[in-house]
């Protein structure tokens with residue numbers, strides 16, 4: 333019996349942030365930025381916000397040092413082919429893939445990412461996945477000599493809170509999510525020097541006590557239906573705005589973060605660690621025509 337031609341893939345999503353998953357345990361695939369962009373093209377490719385390549389940590393130069401702590405490396409790429417440090421929704425879908433492929437049991441699994449080792453907990457029977465997202469970096473809102481950081485979209489301007497979740501975020505509180513307009517282009521953040529490597533921008537409204545909703549424009553992907561790291565950045569910015577700081581309060585705080593594609597529960601613990609819980613679904617699997625990867 334001969335095996336079917338093409339490169340195996342799966343398609344999955346977490347709160348409708350969708351991914352092409354490519355198992356490549358030995359790290360032999362040459363996944364160029366062009367190939368990633370073609371895979372993610374919603375008309376000429378499979379279509380996705382990003383690619384999750386599943387590589388044994390020991391087989392990847394960027395992850396080898398983590399191989400003692402995590403067997404699998406999440407090689408995440410944005411839909412334009414660029415590399416990002418971390419993807420929160422992707423981490424849940426990655427864990428779900430490991431479970432489905434028999435590479436991890438329901439329960440705890442460690443994942444190597446470019447932002448470091450992250451620990452996930454996979455609930456039984458296809459239930460939610462929780463990921464330990466690390467702690468947030470919250471520099472002062474003011475950016476040194478450059479003054480206040482602002483974001484501009486649809487002819488309006490808002491101040492932003494700068495938050496690092498392994499990757500960069502600019503969080504703007506708005507009165508209405510529609511104020512940001514259609515977000516066909518990346519919102520402009522000033523000064524550009526505040527984010528030398530580009531930025532993910534979140535617009536946020538309050539929905540109730542410890543309950544917010546967001547829209548996001550992702551670096552390298554455009555407006556998406558959800559962003560896990562973005563939701564964590566928003567949760568921390570909202571918590572500080574509401575007067576919660578678990579490290580000082582000595583008590584955890586949990587927020588519900590609504591995204592266009594669903595909802596996430598996010599807790600900041602007293603030690604600063606942020607835990608995000610949400611769905612992770614695999615919807616299809618198949619084979620990629622090698623011409624698409626050329």
Ligand SMILES: N[C@@H](CCC[C@H](N)C(=O)O)C(=O)O
Nearest residue numbers: 416419420421499559560561
């Ligand atoms: N959708 C992701 C974030 C993906 C990376 C981001 N676009 C970046 O370039 O930093 C998430 O769920 O966190």
